[in-house]
Amino acid sequence: MSPTKKILIGLGVLLVVLVGVALTLGGGEEGIEVETAEARVRTITQTVSASGTVASEVEVAISSDVSGEIIFLAVEEGDRVQQGDLLLRVRPDFYATEAERARAQVATAQSGVGEAQNAVTEAQQAVEQARADLARATAERERTERALTRQQDLFDRDVAPAMDLEAARGAFEVARAAEASARQAVDGAQARVASAQGRVRSAQTQVQGARAGARQAGQQLAQTAIYAPMSGTVSQLNVELGERVVGTATMSGTELMRIARLDAMTMEIDVNENDVVNVELGDSARVEVDAYPSEALRGAVVEIANSARIQNAGTSQAVTNFPVVVRLAAAGADVTDAERAPEEGVPAAPGPTLRPGMSGTVDIYTRSVPEAVVVPIQAVTARDFNEVERERRRRAEALGEAVPDTDIPEGEDIRRVVFVMVDGKAEMREVTTGITDDTHIEIREGLTGGETVITGPFRLLRTELAEGDAVQTDD
Template sequence: MNQADLLKELRIDRSQREEHRAGPPRWLWPLLGALIVLLLLAVGAWYVLNQKAITVQTAVAVSPSSNPGAGAVLQATGYVTARRQATVSAQITGTLTEVLIEEGDRVQKGQVLARLDDSAYKASLMASQAQAAAAHALVNQLQAQAAQNERDAVRLESLVGRGLVSKQDAEQARTQVNSIRAQLISQQRQAKSADAQVTVAEVNFDYTVVRAPFSGVITTKDAQVGEIISPLSAGGGFTRTGVGTIVDMDSLEVDVDVNEAYIGRVKANMPAEAVLDAYPDWKIPAHVIAIVPAADRGKATVKVRVALENKDGRIVPDMGVRVSFLEQAVNAPAAAVPKGVLVPATAIAQRDGRSVVFVLAGDKAQQRAVTPAAQNYGDMRLLPDQVQAGDTVVISPPDDLKDGMRAAVAAKAQD
């Protein structure tokens, strides 16, 4: 091979040089772009999911020694009610001229609370009294006339025997006596009717004064001077049906709704303990009065009446209250305080066949496996370990709540 052939072999083909200089195939670039976009979307989705907080309801784990329902067979919530209360009104329609009450006033039975305009009723009473007086005066007149006619008739009858007067004159005198007696009887009955009218007028006149039906405390003042009050609703809202509401504070008790599935645990005269929502550290001894023999099908509950053994001015109607039904009275020897904490039963969820609770640590939900104790404390459950007193636990954890996820506590509704 000559030198020219060797040089020809060493020469690089131009087409091969252009192919090497072009780099990767052109179809590979769209695929790489799509992979990068998918990767960015996955990273963004992961970031959004981890940043979005799940809204949850929470409760605080408490020690059995500090829980007001510890040792309770059952717990239920309800309200303070008054067995004796009344909206005081007048029995007639009239205009108020005086209102002598204010909210919070203590009144005694028979005390005057308000007065109505009595001018018309007073005039009617005076007219009835005048008519009754006239009727009685006429009765007296007829009585005198009847006595005189009787004497005249006796005198004429005696003269008839001596032939001094005719028998007809004597009979006419006797007829006159009988006629006057009949008039007298009729007038006496009219006088009684007039007396009855006076009584009616007096009653109506007395209705213009509104009195307290029993001793108690005024809780509402519903009318002012100048307003029309009536026992019946009328006038398109311009007529008041009551002056105010009076409550007998000695009749306060508690009505609670007990789930019908647990009503068998409650017995009459069973000891209990009440804690007002307004005073959570004040435990009031109580006992069951009665179980109302009727169920609420909508709520699946049965009403239980509970008596408060200590009456106090801080207890007012419609206060929220939690009642713990006890196995033994509050002053009975207390059992040993169990180890662990109490949490609502709804805080315990099932995950992968295990009982778990979610404890909030900052804004993160930590899943902890627990083994609840066999003994129940009403609607609370005892957790011997894994949760400490004061920990915030999630109530009714959502199914999508996982360990380590962010959680936000739902704001409580304002009343």
């Protein structure tokens, strides 16, 4: 082979390599390979997802009001009970003795009331006698006073001697002293009546105290038998036969068991502070319990807490959540049935057996927009429109085209955009977004539906892809 031919062949290979490199760097007619999806028109529903645990909507912790040994235990964990059923008994011997002692104290106090009332009767009789004596003394004093007046008149007329006048005066003084003594006797008798009446009141107070003690002793005796306060299932049993329990009368006592209504279940979840503002009472929900992954339940939000639960407070890892309660509807029931508590005693529809403490995930449907233009969430990115305008002017100047004389602001102008594939080129469109679901986001302005939007690769969309770049799909 001649040297000239070798040179020509080398130049040909070099030309092929240069063309390949140019096509690779410039995108060529084929362009950058991208992932795409269609902007569709459909209903989009915003969801708030959180995890939590199953709990009974109505669960009662049962404790004993009295202390003692359990001598009878009628239930086991998981048993179904009806309101009023006997659950257990605490040994009543001590409380029976106290009740007998209290009844004896009532009888003694009542006897004291009788004695005090007898004393009042006697004192009242003494008052009547003293008043009769006073009446007689008053009559005698009046008689002697009249006699003294007559003798004084006779003496003044020199008809009667001085001896008769002195005798009349002496009789009057004796009668007056007797009247004063009788009046003091009446006062003393009345004082004795008042004192006896005070003893009656004191005795009656003692009777009331004794009766109160008897009632308390009777109540404590009755409290040795513990009955079911509601119909439900024994969800937790904490004691055994023969175990001693501490009463709750004066301290935190022993929790004996819990009774729950397993036909009225809820899911208690913690919703992040950024999401809880979108949740409202009555929002429908989809619930998946980990133990039943193939059986989705329906529910409704019935309670949103006003107080937050803060984890790792005071640190950079602090997380603020708000407890939200979702009432579960019976299997096959409409979600509106979950907005009201089921009636007690009405059997629930067949479905998965839920137990308090089971874990699961809740998707709360907070808002729905019909006929919305939606694209995959990853299709929406952000661009600095000031930097985009600078790049556009640089390209125009490189091509010798005229550029505007207006100044571009120094700060950033970040806006949300979507890149649409049009005739093999990337066309950047500013968009206004709305709500999102798990995979898509609503486009309120900027798209009409049916466009082919670029969804990836992520790195390309995030920083590299620009208006007018040649693009292609892997189809």
